[in-house]
Amino acid sequence: MAFEGLADRLQNTLQKIRGKGKVNEADVKEMMREVRLALLEADVNFKVVKDFVKKVSERAVGQEVLKSLTPGQQVVKVVNDELTTLMGGEQSKIAVSNRPPTVIMMVGLQGAGKTTTTGKLANHLRKKQNRKPLLAAADIYRPAAIKQLETVGKQLDLPVFQMGDQVSPVKIAESAIAKAKEDHHDYVIIDTAGRLHIDETLMDELKQVKEISKPDEIFLVVDAMTGQDAVNVAESFNEALGITGVVLTKLDGDTRGGAALSIKAVTGLPIKFVGLGEKMDALEPFHPDRMASRILGMGDMLTLIEKAQTSVDEEKARDLQKKMRDMSFTFDDFLDQMGQVRNLGPLDEVLGMLPGANKMKGLKNVQIDEKQIGHVEAIIRSMTLSEREQPDIINASRKRRIAKGSGRTVQEVNRLIKQFEDMKKMMKQMSGMMNGKKKKGGFKFPFM
Amino acid sequence: MSFLKRLKEKFSTQQSEESSEKFKSGLEKTRNSFSFKVNDLLKRFRKVDEEFFEELEEILIGADVGVHTVLDIIDQLKDVARTKNIQNPMELRSAITEKLAEMLQKEESDNKLNLQTDGMTVILFVGVNGVGKTTTIGKLAHQLKTDGKKVILAAGDTFRAGAIDQLEVWGERAGVDVIKHHEGADPAAVIYDSIQAAKSRKADVLLCDTAGRLQNKVNLMNELSKVKRVIEREIPGAPHEVLLVVDATTGQNAMNQAKTFGQSTDVTGLVLTKLDGTAKGGIVLAIRHELDIPVKFVGLGEKIDDLQEFDADQFVYGLFAGTEEE
Numbered sequence A: 001m002a003f004e005g006l007a008d009r010l011q012n013t014l015q016k017i018r019g020k021g022k023v024n025e026a027d028v029k030e031m032m033r034e035v036r037l038a039l040l041e042a043d044v045n046f047k048v049v050k051d052f053v054k055k056v057s058e059r060a061v062g063q064e065v066l067k068s069l070t071p072g073q074q075v076v077k078v079v080n081d082e083l084t085t086l087m088g089g090e091q092s093k094i095a096v097s098n099r100p101p102t103v104i105m106m107v108g109l110q111g112a113g114k115t116t117t118t119g120k121l122a123n124h125l126r127k128k129q130n131r132k133p134l135l136a137a138a139d140i141y142r143p144a145a146i147k148q149l150e151t152v153g154k155q156l157d158l159p160v161f162q163m164g165d166q167v168s169p170v171k172i173a174e175s176a177i178a179k180a181k182e183d184h185h186d187y188v189i190i191d192t193a194g195r196l197h198i199d200e201t202l203m204d205e206l207k208q209v210k211e212i213s214k215p216d217e218i219f220l221v222v223d224a225m226t227g228q229d230a231v232n233v234a235e236s237f238n239e240a241l242g243i244t245g246v247v248l249t250k251l252d253g254d255t256r257g258g259a260a261l262s263i264k265a266v267t268g269l270p271i272k273f274v275g276l277g278e279k280m281d282a283l284e285p286f287h288p289d290r291m292a293s294r295i296l297g298m299g300d301m302l303t304l305i306e307k308a309q310t311s312v313d314e315e316k317a318r319d320l321q322k323k324m325r326d327m328s329f330t331f332d333d334f335l336d337q338m339g340q341v342r343n344l345g346p347l348d349e350v351l352g353m354l355p356g357a358n359k360m361k362g363l364k365n366v367q368i369d370e371k372q373i374g375h376v377e378a379i380i381r382s383m384t385l386s387e388r389e390q391p392d393i394i395n396a397s398r399k400r401r402i403a404k405g406s407g408r409t410v411q412e413v414n415r416l417i418k419q420f421e422d423m424k425k426m427m428k429q430m431s432g433m434m435n436g437k438k439k440k441g442g443f444k445f446p447f448m
Numbered sequence B: 001m002s003f004l005k006r007l008k009e010k011f012s013t014q015q016s017e018e019s020s021e022k023f024k025s026g027l028e029k030t031r032n033s034f035s036f037k038v039n040d041l042l043k044r045f046r047k048v049d050e051e052f053f054e055e056l057e058e059i060l061i062g063a064d065v066g067v068h069t070v071l072d073i074i075d076q077l078k079d080v081a082r083t084k085n086i087q088n089p090m091e092l093r094s095a096i097t098e099k100l101a102e103m104l105q106k107e108e109s110d111n112k113l114n115l116q117t118d119g120m121t122v123i124l125f126v127g128v129n130g131v132g133k134t135t136t137i138g139k140l141a142h143q144l145k146t147d148g149k150k151v152i153l154a155a156g157d158t159f160r161a162g163a164i165d166q167l168e169v170w171g172e173r174a175g176v177d178v179i180k181h182h183e184g185a186d187p188a189a190v191i192y193d194s195i196q197a198a199k200s201r202k203a204d205v206l207l208c209d210t211a212g213r214l215q216n217k218v219n220l221m222n223e224l225s226k227v228k229r230v231i232e233r234e235i236p237g238a239p240h241e242v243l244l245v246v247d248a249t250t251g252q253n254a255m256n257q258a259k260t261f262g263q264s265t266d267v268t269g270l271v272l273t274k275l276d277g278t279a280k281g282g283i284v285l286a287i288r289h290e291l292d293i294p295v296k297f298v299g300l301g302e303k304i305d306d307l308q309e310f311d312a313d314q315f316v317y318g319l320f321a322g323t324e325e326e
Helices: A006-017 A025-041 A046-061 A071-086 A114-129 A145-156 A169-182 A200-213 A230-241 A258-267 A288-295 A301-311 A314-326 A331-343 A347-353 A361-365 A370-381 A385-389 A396-406 A410-436 B003-013 B017-026 B028-044 B050-062 B067-083 B089-105 B133-146 B163-174 B187-200 B218-234 B253-265 B283-291 B312-324
Strands: A102-108 A133-138 A187-192 A217-223 A245-249 A271-275 A283-285 B121-126 B151-154 B177-179 B205-208 B241-247 B269-273 B295-299 B307-309
Touching (some): A025 B067, A046 A071, A046 B050, A102 A200, A114 A145, A114 A217, A114 A245, A169 A200, A187 A200, A217 A230, A217 A258, A258 A271, A331 A410, A370 A410, B028 B050, B028 B089, B067 B283, B089 B312, B133 B151, B133 B269, B133 B295, B151 B187, B163 B177, B177 B187, B218 B253, B241 B295, B253 B283, B269 B283
Parallel strands (some): A102 A217, A133 A187, B121 B241, B151 B177, B151 B205
Antiparallel strands (some): A271 A283
16 A cells, blocks of 8 residues: 555654653654644645644643653544544434425536436435435436436336436426426435536536425535545535535545545535445445544554454354464364455455554465465365364475365465464464454454 | 746747647636645745745645655755755746646657557556546547547446446547447457457557446456456557546545556556646646656546647646736
């Protein structure tokens, strides 16, 4: 990864001032510089960064950090806390009109992901809230935009209202709502064309659509990769239309997503949902705490935990923890773990969510290449049951047999055994660490 | 002669007034805020000091230039100020503009499109979702067609709903053929067929669309490498260009995009789209500076002729035009 997490950076800064016992104000200033750079690298707007750093350094220079025995961690905590607070609570509620249908208008720049998000939102409303949404295709400008929404509708088996691209979006919105009333839909989601916030003609058009459809929600769809300009975009759309919430898309990429913080800080608009993939169910509520660690480059532990919880067998996990503690972890468990971890998604994605994963000694040697995993599997499957349980008995002739059986080389067998031993050692350290601070329900990572 | 005067002269003699005008108006917003800020800064400060550089740093960061590159620029400018003993901010102005232009320029010719003089030219378009790949292809097809080339488009985005239809509309607008399969088809197969079709129809240029993908999705990036391999196998020396399309509003992530797409497809150039907004596209500087990938085109609007060849001089001229006139 190109960026170092804030925690790492502060660690490095502190290394220089180690041995002092205590940090002084100058040291805090040095640390604040790192905080500033970390935020700027994450695309947080520079004005927001300025205010934010000022606030944090006031807190840091106060007793909190100076007196602390672990000032680096303390700074991270202060920064993280402030960030989380600034980004507000979780608010993924969608308005319900007491005179149905409830109207939602989707707006944003070109290519932000409005049409895809429209589909996801409809899917969310139907699945999670048992609603019956109607999609309205009001993007008459981009070639094949209507077709795209129709395809999305087909995928979801939801009706799409369209009048072709020769009718004004205002008329389409009006007719869609009438149609929804007629067919007893309780939600109408209007997909509008992407436009630049400085395009007055098109912004006026949106105002007219708003006028006629009286939306209960106007969602601004923003690409999470947006840079410093996110603030201008959000401000302009908000000024023109009165946005009620923000949806942040493409957060499944490796962007740090500082735009989230900028938008929230400058406009105060709540971020309601985040888009995490191209599939129709890849829409999730916004979690400020997770976003905070992400912006700071500290990994997305919570998402990983949640992912793990849904795809990992609880009982097996508990069983494993025990094995991790008493070091009775075998190659069979290893195989099992690999299967479970693979269920979490592509491995590098999983590793990316781990804070400092690229720095960890043992993990660095673990190949992310999926092909390699196949090889590892083949090697383990070529071991006898007793070999899997007691790797110590694997001698040279056994190694040759295993290599032959798996079609790999003896060197590879050696490497795997070495890695396995390293991993065991690391697990012991990790389980020691994890016992200290209990995370959500005491869950532990099964593959560590 | 000052750098800006030189640029100005160049453009008045070169009769590129019209395209220069377009560039200027497209960059209007960019220019206004950027040049206004620089000018304001130069006027406000009596002395070149730490505070001055700090503010300059903010302006550049505000343009998405990227922290590392900004720090580099600032360091170099500090050096200039020290060695030349510059006290008055106004005297530093030309140093600032020169530094930026120098960064974008490097070698003169490499922002021209690498078109083959004999045989077919294959251009592969890659990028993350929603940056404007298909639109750019449509615009470029129009441009090449107008130049008298026979162009064929390959509908390699078989993933996104409506993508094939979108490319077909552009094909119609530009008056060129589109080779397509159905949604969900193997993109490598589409490209293969397109190459065969382009060969038998004796096309001059084949423009290959691909589905948008986030650069951290390993499988999708592998798929892209496969597409490229198919092209390499079918036509030696192809693809002649791999253009990474980047949205001008993108922040620091564009750097990751350039790196990762570069690794899997050997990107030869950038297309910077949506530069007609308020976004400044400063990340281009960072990409050029750190990865040395040249910008080949910029998208300055939604119309079919709103794609311009990138010219570093014009870019900087457009950026700073306002500062000269006072």
